[in-house]
Amino acid sequence: MTRSSALIVFGGLPGTGKTTIARELTVRLAANYLRIDAIEQTLREAGLAVDATGYAVANTLAAENLRLGRIVIADCVNPVLSSRAGWRQTASQNSASLIEIEVVCSDLSLHRQRVENRSSDIDGLRLPAWEDVVSRAYEPWDREHLVLDTAHASLDHLLERAEAYVRGRIA
Secondary structure, three states, rough: OOOEEEEEEEEOOOOOOHHHHHHHHHHHHOOOEEHHHHHHHHHHHHHOOOHHHHHHHHHHHHHEEEEEEOOEEOOOOOOOHHHHHHHHHHHHHHHEEEEEEEEEEEEEEEEHHHHHHHHOOOOOOOOHHHHHHHHHOOOOOOOOEEEEOOOOHHHHEEEEEHHHHHHHOOO
């Protein structure tokens, strides 16, 4: 294992801007990118059950890349403590740093507008409606993590904060 291996896990409700930030940070850090939505849609298209399988597949792929000394970015809703514990276990078992980032949108009307006006960039993926987003089970985070609020900050500012946070933990 190399000391530079790190698992950066994004979480937050749909429509907050997670994917936009995670993708851009992936480019800045020359990291590997894992997106739960893409994995889960592939499982659906194959006629397989999704449930926790998407996260299990992503954790396995993350572990393979961490063993190579890579930085891995996981883009997911990560709504419950058990999914977060899975990421922690993957990082720990592979001697990697774990960095957790939650993306929120504190302006509910802006968040709703984003959810209702976005389109999917994954073929066949049905995006959740606003009612699905606000009624979704989403447990509070139980550890230190960076919170990025996309309501009033520019993408550049959010990326600078995320990159500084990550670099300060994988130095």
